[in-house]
Amino acid sequence: MKLKNLFKRAKGSILTNNKKEERTSVKLNSKQKDILTSLFELPVQSSWLDNEAIDKILRDGTVSASIGSRKAATLKKEILIDCKDSTIKSRLEDIFDYDTLDSILDIPYQGFGVFELNWEEDKNRLYPVLVERDYKNFILEKNVLKYFSDGMPEDIPMHKAIYSTYKSKANKPYGQAIYTTLFWLIEFKNASLEFWVELLERFGTPWVIAKTEGNKNELADEIYNMLGGDGAVVDTEDEIDLKTATDKGNFKEIVEYIDDQIRMVLLGGNLTGQVKGGSQAAATVHNEIREDLARADENIVNKVIKEVLKSFKELNQISEDITGTLKDKDDPNKLLVDRDKVIHDMGYTPTKEYIEKTYNINVEDKKEELSLNHISQTNNSLITSNKNIFNDELDKNSDKIDITQIAITFQKQIVDVINNSDSYEEMLDKLFELYPNMNTSTLEDTLFQNIANAQLLAAAQIEDENKDG
DSSP: OHHHHHHHHHHHHHHTTTSSOOOOOOOOOHHHHHHGGGGGSSOOSSOOHHHHHHHHTTEEEEEEEEHHHHHHHHHTTEEEEEESSSSHHHHHHHSSOOHHHHTTHHHHHHHHEEEEEEEEEEEEEEEEEEEEEGGGGEEEEEEEEEETTTTTEEETTSSSSSESSSSSSSOTTTTTOOHHHHHHHHHHHHHEEEEEEHHHHHHSSSEEEEEEEHHHHHHHHHHHHHHHTTTOOTTTEEEEEEEOOOOOOOHHHHHHHHHHHHHHHHSSSSSSSOOOOOOOOHHHHHHHHHHHHHHHHHHHHHHHHHHHHHHHHHHHTOOOOOOEEEEEETTOOOHHHHHHHHHHTTOOOOOHHHHHHOOOOOOOOOOOOOOOHHHHHHHHHHHHHHHHHHHHHHHHHHSSOOOHHHHHHHHHHHHHHHHSSSSSHHHHHHHHHHHHHHHHHHHHHHHHHHHHHHHHHHHHHHHHHTTTT
């Protein structure tokens, strides 16, 4: 039974109830509501939805917004080709423009996608141009893509077409199309809107019920005038009531429920629109789910890129590695940045190629210029190194050097300074002139100890000489 006929029968039963003179309340019984639930279990008749059905799905506001939100997570990224030849790198990156990426991201909704490769020559190399083709015109025979025309499969030349699927399995080689899941949701939503709008048109206007002991026709005229915007004057014994539909069913709740189901199918949850409550934990989980969906879409794009680059290398007989992947624009991985900083602090310097590949930026070769400070530091390092060598040699030969005469010479000079000084301060000044690099703190400590010892020795000698005191 078609969905539209179901609603016609429902409307007919309601109209029949209201043909009675005695008005009754209008309600949908549980049996009628259960019929709508079973619609989700009905199969789609054909293998592929036709273009009209797909357009109907895409015209829905919730579907359009959800698909746009999901695609944006991948479309904000850019293709990064890793190739030594900068000309090839730039040319291949231009192939995957915004429109091409958007077409590739339609594969999850279709379940299956096909792209024709048109080859153009440029500087003795052939470069592909991706053109999306109607996937309904192709079939798979033992995982080999073939063109299906007039009921007969046709072979496709090598490097002429590529395909990709979404969640394909042994029993579903063409993948699982999200459009198929959305089909009955949209049919149900549109039909329920039509049904409830007509219901509101017929029964949404309140009924005016008047009670009177007098002339009924005169009171009816007063009511008509009142509804037209005029006032009404009635006797005190007359009574006028406004009665609205008492059915508790609300078409808005049904539409919101379907919209929630659509968001769950496309975004993995319902924390992106019309949220009435939630928690940070729930939002975090939902964002993680959306990231997983974005990675799944990204894997499809990376697979297409890999297939295109494989055909490019084989057709041009290129042996060097050429890889491609999606990268965030100006959004480096902070965990990777922190790791590389730790490695750099350990004394290891990353290569220019690694920085450009990992962070998707162009860097110039670092030129080390020897500044005056750098030269000075180098010379100081050499001097220090030579001093160390000299000290090492001196230590090795110290036992062979006779320093007795040197010590006697220094001792005689110091004793002469002390004997020829009238005060402690004068002695220090003469020693500073004689030995400018002398460590004065050590000398002062030594002299202080010697003076103290001399005073103690003098006191002891005096005491020995005057024992009788």
